[in-house]
Amino acid sequence: MANSSITGPQQTSIAGPQQSSIADKWVKGEDDWSGISDTRERRKIQNRRNQRIRRSRKRREMEFRDLATSESQQLASAHAISISLVSTQQRHTDSEIEAITDAIRSVNILDPESENNRMILQRFEAFVYRYYEARTPQITLLPSLSQFNFIRALLANVEVLGLSSNQMDDDAISPFNSLGSHQAEVPTTLVSRLPAGLRPTDLQCATLHHPWIDLLPVPEMRDNLFRRGLDSFDEDELCHALRGRTPGLDPGVLVWRDPWDPCGWEVTEAFVRSWGWVISGCWDLLRSTNKWRAQRGEKPLFRLPS
Numbered sequence: 001m002a003n004s005s006i007t008g009p010q011q012t013s014i015a016g017p018q019q020s021s022i023a024d025k026w027v028k029g030e031d032d033w034s035g036i037s038d039t040r041e042r043r044k045i046q047n048r049r050n051q052r053i054r055r056s057r058k059r060r061e062m063e064f065r066d067l068a069t070s071e072s073q074q075l076a077s078a079h080a081i082s083i084s085l086v087s088t089q090q091r092h093t094d095s096e097i098e099a100i101t102d103a104i105r106s107v108n109i110l111d112p113e114s115e116n117n118r119m120i121l122q123r124f125e126a127f128v129y130r131y132y133e134a135r136t137p138q139i140t141l142l143p144s145l146s147q148f149n150f151i152r153a154l155l156a157n158v159e160v161l162g163l164s165s166n167q168m169d170d171d172a173i174s175p176f177n178s179l180g181s182h183q184a185e186v187p188t189t190l191v192s193r194l195p196a197g198l199r200p201t202d203l204q205c206a207t208l209h210h211p212w213i214d215l216l217p218v219p220e221m222r223d224n225l226f227r228r229g230l231d232s233f234d235e236d237e238l239c240h241a242l243r244g245r246t247p248g249l250d251p252g253v254l255v256w257r258d259p260w261d262p263c264g265w266e267v268t269e270a271f272v273r274s275w276g277w278v279i280s281g282c283w284d285l286l287r288s289t290n291k292w293r294a295q296r297g298e299k300p301l302f303r304l305p306s
Helices: 001-026 039-084 094-105 114-133 141-162 189-194 203-205 211-216 219-228 235-244 267-280 283-296
Strands: 253-254 265-267
Touching: 094 114, 094 141, 114 141, 141 211, 141 235, 141 253, 203 219, 211 219, 219 267, 219 283, 235 267, 265 267, 265 283
Parallel strands: none
Antiparallel strands: 253 265
């Protein structure tokens, strides 16, 4: 977005005179007062043209101002974590925790090449590690930590799949799709080198979808979404439920090790209550969940066949 906003005026200044010259030769525009002798009519046309120029200039100024504001907010979010690194022994206030939470929430999974993403995740990791070294855990940071681990896991899977920011934008289509106008030939070598959890299923290749679903390392879960029909549920709500909303709500997924391995993932009770159909038949994920809970001394969440 920044590039388009910056290059737009430059393109106008270069192409504008040429276009005006051609228009003058072949078209009599609505702002052309040549040949009009009536002073009042000429002034009306001139005023209309000047108003249009002012509106255009004001619109460009607002676009640049909005861009600058957005970048400032992103830097401020990252800076909030940087400031918090000053002292690991000091107890953080509610406002500081809220600033850190907002910073993590601003990370955009659909823009994996974002410098803002990298900066926030790097500083948050350093921040949490300082607490770990000092043996002074902060319970209020656990939701943000869980969300951080989930975000980092998806971004790692983006890298494994070799997806760029352009391939992850809002209108992107999965590279595994083989239907419709967005046909894609996925090299056999690419699929064969992928971890088992990220290899596409037949249904995944046959259903048009956004690449974010490809990042979930549980083939049965992905197929559950396609069988239900992507139009039958809110994908944004599902993504938020998996990622977790902070503060106030439990995370949906906990990631404990390699993000492409379903045995390193754990679903929470909160997610099962709201989105139980998503994990139906995901036996590796259900067994993994019980295993991680057992390591914490908690009861199994699922009753599984022996």
